[in-house]
Amino acid sequence: MSEKRTIGILGGAGQEGSGLAVRWAAAGHDVLIGSRDRARAETAAAELTALLPGGTIRGVDNAEAAHAAEIVVLTVPYAVQQATALAAAESLRGKILIDVTAPLAPPKVGTVQLPAGGSAVVALQQALGPDVTVVAAFQNISAHHLRDLDHVMDCDVLVSTDSAEAAEAVIALVADAGMKGWHAGPLANSAAAEALTSVMITLNRKYKISGAGIRITGGAGH
Template sequence: MADGKPTLAVLGGTGKEGSGLAARWAAAGYEVMIGGRDAGKAEAAAAELAAAIPGANVRGADNAAAAAAGEIVVLTVPYAAQQATALAVKDALAGKILVDVTVPLVPPKVNRVQLPQGGSAAMALQAALGEGVRVVSAFQNISAHHLHDLDHELDCDVLVAGDDIAAREAVIALAEAAKLRGFHAGPLCNSVVAEALTSVLISINQRYKVPSAGIRITGLPG
């Protein structure tokens, strides 16, 4: 932990969403590990971010090494790879916060809500990993379209759901570091809302021909 900031590992960090979040955290002074199935691709993605962001501390590795190095681990892989990726590094996640950005989209009908039977993708992941890992659901509704433009104001709030309040607080701090507003959205079972909203936002994008529809929480002070 440097300067009080936890080291972050972004599994799936070679993709648009993962690399965009990584870029914003690196720009905010976090040490970031880019994780990927292919260490070479992860290292290349990290080098690209480091070159684009002055002073950034970004490294790349395979998912296992990244998860071991990260104090908070962020999972940004497609839904089809969610559980396999997390379970493969389960031992490295013990005692840590795992931020699940997964959206249960089922192509080709990604504009239709298709939640897993009995709950959300985040709930299923928590059940698979066990109580030793604190799963927090967040960032599903943030479009990757403008993430790499660090000066762009992202017009979307972040719903943060998890059973551990302290873990939610840590993830809200990450949202703020990425120049977003994060809000406590209650226990992990409430993650169904953010997961389902993604398909709704995709439908809005398609209908109104925009790239990044988002949500705002209103009525709060400040």
């Protein structure tokens, strides 16, 4: 495990948030999952804790998760991305915010539909201001197998941020979740990962893949 962290996951009762919660808790981190509905978070936390060989996951509301955490993870749908983060803006000051958002616009989620300006995550950084270090990561992983700790997550994670220190911290958390992270450059490059999400959805559907992912080849260990 990397340095032990307290991680707060906003929207953590959803599929991707809960899966990451299980993997990070299993790796030894203190994990809080947040929800707009505290009771829902508490129920989800109890279910997730039952999957762990040891340790616990705590369920709280989004505000408490953001306040108590050292690193905050945003795992909500694009439609409520900015509203959820801005509601916790004061608690996010001085912290890393990992944003997994891809700007999917139902019903055509398999079609790339980037927002004006090119990146949903860049737009969030602009809205939050420089006191919050936003990092884009985990946009291109399948949440389908995350909760299964015996399942090997055979994919890489692109990490985009303007902070080299934040990139290092997030890449360590990617490793703790059982994947390999790559610093893919500045936050503006998150537009590529956001667009790839729709491509991965299309591949999953067309080729009946249970969880398509990406792999960076030619590097050490590949």
